[in-house]
Amino acid sequence: MRAEGTFTTHEFTAIDTTPAFEVRTGTEVGIATMEKRYAGKVDGRSATYFTAAYDQATGIGTYVAMESFDGSLDGVAGTFNFAHLASTLGGDRVDEAFVIVPGSGTGGLTGIGGSGGLTVGADGTHRVWFDYTLGK
Template identity: 65%
Template sequence: MRASGTFSVKSFTPTDVTPEPAITTALPVGVAWLEKHFEGEVDGRAATLFTAAFDQATGAGTYVAMESFEGSVGGRTGTFNFVHSASTAGGDRTGEFFLIVASSGTGELAGITGGGGLRVDEDGTHRIWFDYELS
């Protein structure tokens, strides 16, 4: 099954968490908390732990995000976790990874598995979709 929607980032809060031991690389590593709101066949909110090695001047880098979602997917309500990552050289999106965390679903979303993806349209609209199964 597939469910899709749009989302907006309601908050982006950098943290003071830094890797230990401190190792300097060409791209700084940062950690932030995000809150996202979703609308459409994917409807709800997510708390996101976001990590990235990113150069703000060039837009190059890679991120990894772990999300805890609460809401509905395809009309079924509950919670689950999903993880995604991608890299960019500044204007592209490569090496994408997107996975629903097995055994993380609750309520009507218990047993959810699968993957999905993210896209940002030229007008700035953020899109998400889940390709999922429910056992």
């Protein structure tokens, strides 16, 4: 099955963390939390941990996100986790990955598995889709 929707970010808060030891690279790593809200056949909200090594001046970098979703896909309500990552060389997204975390589904979404993706349109609209199955 496929569920598609759009999302907006309603909160983005940087987290001040210090690793066990410092490593200097060409791009600093940052960590933040986010709240996203979804509309469409994907309806609900997510709590997100967002990590990125990104150079704002060049637009080059990579992010990794882990989301906990509470809502519905195609009208079926529940919760689950999903992870995604992508890189950019200053333009289009490359080297993308998107996965629903096995065993994370609850409610009507118990047994969910699959993948998905996201795009950002020229107008700034963020679109997401899940290609998923529901098992028992």
